[in-house]
Amino acid sequence: VVLAGLWTSGRIEDAENSLRELAALAETAGSEVLDGVIQRRATPDPATYLGSGKALELKDIVAATGADTVIVDEELAPSQRRALEDVVKVKVIDRTGLILDIFAQHAKSKEGKAQVELAQLEYMLPRLRGWGGNLSRQAGGRAASGEGIGSRGPGETKIELDRRRIRARMAKLKREIAAMKPAREAKRLNRRRNAVPSVAIAGYTNAGKSSLLNRLTDAGVLVENALFATLDPTVRKATTPDGIGYTLSDTVGFVRSLPTQLVEAFRSTLEEVADADLILHVVDGAHPDPEGQIHAVREVLADIEASQLPEIIVVNKADAADPFVIERLRNTHKNVAVVSAHTGQGIEELKELISQSIPRPDHVLDLVVP
Numbered sequence: 144v145v146l147a148g149l150w151t152s153g154r155i156e157d158a159e160n161s162l163r164e165l166a167a168l169a170e171t172a173g174s175e176v177l178d179g180v181i182q183r184r185a186t187p188d189p190a191t192y193l194g195s196g197k198a199l200e201l202k203d204i205v206a207a208t209g210a211d212t213v214i215v216d217e218e219l220a221p222s223q224r225r226a227l228e229d230v231v232k233v234k235v236i237d238r239t240g241l242i243l244d245i246f247a248q249h250a251k252s253k254e255g256k257a258q259v260e261l262a263q264l265e266y267m268l269p270r271l272r273g274w275g276g277n278l279s280r281q282a283g284g285r286a287a288s289g290e291g292i293g294s295r296g297p298g299e300t301k302i303e304l305d306r307r308r309i310r311a312r313m314a315k316l317k318r319e320i321a322a323m324k325p326a327r328e329a330k331r332l333n334r335r336r337n338a339v340p341s342v343a344i345a346g347y348t349n350a351g352k353s354s355l356l357n358r359l360t361d362a363g364v365l366v367e368n369a370l371f372a373t374l375d376p377t378v379r380k381a382t383t384p385d386g387i388g389y390t391l392s393d394t395v396g397f398v399r400s401l402p403t404q405l406v407e408a409f410r411s412t413l414e415e416v417a418d419a420d421l422i423l424h425v426v427d428g429a430h431p432d433p434e435g436q437i438h439a440v441r442e443v444l445a446d447i448e449a450s451q452l453p454e455i456i457v458v459n460k461a462d463a464a465d466p467f468v469i470e471r472l473r474n475t476h477k478n479v480a481v482v483s484a485h486t487g488q489g490i491e492e493l494k495e496l497i498s499q500s501i502p503r504p505d506h507v508l509d510l511v512v513p
């Protein structure tokens with residue numbers, strides 16, 4: 144994929160950071176980011192988002208890199224997307240479409256899936272346009288299905304349904320979701336312990352969640368066993384220094400300025416976290432406002448009733464962070480691990496801390512002689 148964004152106001156760094164976050168999101172969705180462009184413009188071009196000259200330049204970049212998709216760092220009007228597609232000659236998706244795709248990848252519970260499908264249909268309704276066939280080439284790894292962004296869930300190719308039938312489906316989903324709420328409460332109340340301890344990684348997109356996942360599971364083995372109905376690309380197996388096996392799952396990342404129509408879908412996707420035995424709350428130590436991020440994550444964790452779970456604050460990117468900021472985070476939070484997923488700094492200490500924080504198998508207690 145090739146990324147495209149605008150620098151409309153503020154500092155150029157803000158536009159760059161936004162595109163960087165978009166790149167992390169695209170990678171999360173299983174795409175390979177080949178290039179990116181940022182155009183300086185006061186407002187988006189009403190016709191093609193980028194100005195017409197820049198759009199042609201983008202077309203050349205797409206052709207040169209062999210990309211099959213352009214991802215735009217904003218929500219496009221349906222007409223803008225079509226016009227831009229006509230210029231660049233490949234599929235164009237916007238930030239919202241990309242985020243929805245990631246949610247679809249992460250939704251596991253019935254409710255989560257229903258919420259995501261509902262949001263996808265709502266988003267798709269004004270944007271119906273046939274893109275027959277499979278246009279996307281995937282980077283190896285997470286997107287095992289081999290389908291492109293936007294084709295998980297109710298993909299466009301599947302939609303021969305007319306709008307009325309989509310609306311009927313949406314109404315049905317809403318009824319189903321309303322009926323599922325009480326069941327969720329009941330489930331939460333008699334939550335059973337996981338047979339294998341489970342650790343969930345939460346935090347903002349770009350905090351380094353997947354880098355940390357790779358660090359903690361050196362072989363990068365996918366967990367493939369009866370605990371999971373399907374092979375879940377976001378769950379891996381890891382082992383504590385003293386040999387206790389546990390599962391480590393990457394959760395859908397927080398994003399800055401999540402479109403409001405996606406908030407419900409986001410929460411229900413993240414709800415799986417509430418079933419974990421331990422949360423690794425990853426914070427980007429090099430971010431300008433790590434406390435703000437921690438606060439936002441904790442607010443949502445409280446919403447999904449996950450705030451009582453044991454939590455380790457993992458301050459990542461220690462190699463790039465201001466030492467004063469790290470000290471401040473250490474002093475103001477309990478259970479802090481300072482690491483760098485890049486250099487490996489602090490990883491052994493984190494493994495120890497995880498080891499101390501996950502529930503132990505019962506037979507350990509049997510060894511205690513009365």
Ligand code: GDP
Nearest residue numbers: 167348349350351352353354460463483484485
């Ligand atoms: P995720 O979106 O939370 O899964 O984050 P990623 O693991 O994809 O990492 C986001 C970006 O941060 C990537 O560009 C990484 O290379 C970078 N990153 C991750 N860990 C570190 C680290 O320890 N130090 C530095 N300097 N960069 C890191």
